[in-house]
Amino acid sequence: MRRYSREVEENIRAERQLREWARSGLxxxxxxxxxxxxxxxxxxxxxxALRLTLFAFTAVILIAAVWLFGELLGVHDSTxxxxxxxxxxxxxxxxxxxxxxxARLYRFGVEEALAIGAIVLLAVSAGEFASPDFRVTSxxxxxxxxxxxxxxxxxxxxxxRFGYLLAAILSMAAAAAIAFPLVESRVGERALAASVxxxxxxxxxxxxxxxxxxYPGDEYGVIQTIAWFGMYLVLNLxxxxxGEFPFAFYWTTYALTWLIPIIGLTMGIxxxxxxxxxxxxxxxxxxxxxxxxxxxxxxxxxxxILLGVLLMGVAILFRRWLAKGPDNAQYGFTAKxxxxxxxxxxxxxxxxxxxxxxGMGSHSSPSSPALKPGGGESGGGGASGSF
Amino acid sequence: xxxxxxxxxxxxxxxxxxxxxxxxxxxxxxxRFSVYVELNILLYLxxxxxxxxxxxxxxxxxxxxxxxxxxxxxxxxxxLSFYYCFSRVLPFSMGEVESPNPxxxxxxxxxxxxxxxxxGYIEFRxxxxxxAWDYYLLVSAALFFVLAYRFDxxxxxxxxxxxxxxxxxLRFWRFGFISPSxxxxxxxxxxxxxxxxxxxxxxxxxxxxxxxxxxxIAANVVFMAxxxxxxxxxxxxxxxxxxVALGTFAVMMGIRNRKFAFVAYGTIYxxxxxxxxxxxxxxxxxxxxxxxxxxxxxxxxWLVYLARRFGRES
Numbered sequence: 001m002r003r004y005s006r007e008v009e010e011n012i013r014a015e016r017q018l019r020e021w022a023r024s025g026l027x028x029x030x031x032x033x034x035x036x037x038x039x040x041x042x043x044x045x046x047x048x049a050l051r052l053t054l055f056a057f058t059a060v061i062l063i064a065a066v067w068l069f070g071e072l073l074g075v076h077d078s079t080x081x082x083x084x085x086x087x088x089x090x091x092x093x094x095x096x097x098x099x100x101x102x103a104r105l106y107r108f109g110v111e112e113a114l115a116i117g118a119i120v121l122l123a124v125s126a127g128e129f130a131s132p133d134f135r136v137t138s139x140x141x142x143x144x145x146x147x148x149x150x151x152x153x154x155x156x157x158x159x160x161r162f163g164y165l166l167a168a169i170l171s172m173a174a175a176a177a178i179a180f181p182l183v184e185s186r187v188g189e190r191a192l193a194a195s196v197x198x199x200x201x202x203x204x205x206x207x208x209x210x211x212x213x214x215y216p217g218d219e220y221g222v223i224q225t226i227a228w229f230g231m232y233l234v235l236n237l238x239x240x241x242x243g244e245f246p247f248a249f250y251w252t253t254y255a256l257t258w259l260i261p262i263i264g265l266t267m268g269i270x271x272x273x274x275x276x277x278x279x280x281x282x283x284x285x286x287x288x289x290x291x292x293x294x295x296x297x298x299x300x301x302x303x304x305i306l307l308g309v310l311l312m313g314v315a316i317l318f319r320r321w322l323a324k325g326p327d328n329a330q331y332g333f334t335a336k337x338x339x340x341x342x343x344x345x346x347x348x349x350x351x352x353x354x355x356x357x358x359g360m361g362s363h364s365s366p367s368s369p370a371l372k373p374g375g376g377e378s379g380g381g382g383a384s385g386s387f
Numbered sequence: 388x389x390x391x392x393x394x395x396x397x398x399x400x401x402x403x404x405x406x407x408x409x410x411x412x413x414x415x416x417x418x419r420f421s422v423y424v425e426l427n428i429l430l431y432l433x434x435x436x437x438x439x440x441x442x443x444x445x446x447x448x449x450x451x452x453x454x455x456x457x458x459x460x461x462x463x464x465x466x467l468s469f470y471y472c473f474s475r476v477l478p479f480s481m482g483e484v485e486s487p488n489p490x491x492x493x494x495x496x497x498x499x500x501x502x503x504x505x506x507g508y509i510e511f512r513x514x515x516x517x518x519a520w521d522y523y524l525l526v527s528a529a530l531f532f533v534l535a536y537r538f539d540x541x542x543x544x545x546x547x548x549x550x551x552x553x554x555x556x557l558r559f560w561r562f563g564f565i566s567p568s569x570x571x572x573x574x575x576x577x578x579x580x581x582x583x584x585x586x587x588x589x590x591x592x593x594x595x596x597x598x599x600x601x602x603x604i605a606a607n608v609v610f611m612a613x614x615x616x617x618x619x620x621x622x623x624x625x626x627x628x629x630x631v632a633l634g635t636f637a638v639m640m641g642i643r644n645r646k647f648a649f650v651a652y653g654t655i656y657x658x659x660x661x662x663x664x665x666x667x668x669x670x671x672x673x674x675x676x677x678x679x680x681x682x683x684x685x686x687x688x689w690l691v692y693l694a695r696r697f698g699r700e701s
Binding site for chain 2: 026031056064065285301302305307311337350351355
């Protein structure tokens, strides 16, 4: 079923790791190069920058081509649009398959955009087939259910065929999203969506177990983590899109917003599963940020200071504790950098931080009242003349 | 084949030595598991949150807290932070110096952000520089650059570069140039100066690893400034032509130096610019969609050629 054999996937991962070990000084460059030759595969690949650009351009072309097709045929009714979208989905999927088979593309951007585009087109087509009034907001519930269901099945097919993680995530998200138009009760929709995520989590966790970080365990690990993350987002009622809920459900979810990160972090640490650790740290921060709204307490301007002190304090204390262990490690965990990729990730964050400037007021001064506080259009973390 | 099995086979065949095998296998088995990135993320988010909270608190409660309390507490935190950083700084080197303690990096970042808050508050309350208060930005940027180089800190460098951008924007405002074209001029001047400064420091071998940060920021600012000039009533073609020229240069340099993000910039921005200019005044859907399909396909073919010829996975 899969377009790429297990051996190919394993060799690609081995090649990446060999390159990373050479960069990290664990292997000499010539040794790494000779071993890379041993595991090299006959597939066309490219770097992330070109891959992303190719993905974006192909996606735009696909959308434009489908609309153009509809315009040229003079189509205006939903059923005809549904037919065009269905045909386009098939053509798009077929093209992706052909490019992989004939051009031997692997994560090249073009074939990925076509395959992901096919999922979206299929979902839209199914929704339009389900109701001629698909675009009428008040009657959208049934078509939406059908669209999500078709999208979920289509995305699963794309994942099974090409192994794109994005497709697996879309499949899971669409399956969970079915609950919202399908179930009338607000409690029921949240509970059903969370159950879908939890089910996927357990399936991925069990399937991953025999493989660990080796292929396909690495893919299952990401799916498992996203499912866990999704379950939390659905159950945290104080995130945007919340509202009023029955007393028991409200306080149960409150308890869960604390329990999920704690349990997840425990699992991540026990299995040394990086994505679970990172995701649950983020969830813990979200829990801290939504705690006061949950308790219906007023937020204060010093809350971010307390949160920041807590985050920095935890990091400093944890680092100190690790440094006290033999060879700067405790139970195998170390604060030291082992791979060059870790440094690159932090450097990238440093570059990206140019877009997020802390402690910035506006660039207005008391003598320029026309400029209101809260701007910062020019960027800059510099002094501001107004608070 | 599992990675551990591969490693064992390579060791047996003599391709890798036993110490190499043991070191790598330890990482693969997760006998040693680094939380370097996670700790850095926590420290960064912590510093960001504290700085944001301090700015918010000072803004909301300056009348309750009073100038003395605010300035004293900010000064104490600043002095302690800078003392902490300078007491742990490694000797300066022109090359890359990786800090053995990431806490220093983020305390420095926090101190710089709080320095901005303090200056802003002083001017807000006491109006020391009055109309020329934007020079605080220039002074802050200069300080951040010095600290970024002294501590080899990319976060502070980014802070310095964006603070400098703020000063440029304000200077043009001060001169009364508040039209979009004058802001475009400011952005172009800023981008040119940042690129020139980065090139100069790189040519002098001063922290060469910072060069890419300068180039990414300069390239995006200049491209966006040029793009904003397209689709104007007059001179749109000139800006589109300038985008194509700069884009060609970015693609060439990106390929030569194997920095493919610049190939992406050099493709996307000129494409958008030329497309905006070509489609100006056209409202026919079929024409617009046909243009996107044809031109987009041409760009994809071009990128596939580049990717196959130069852009291997790295």
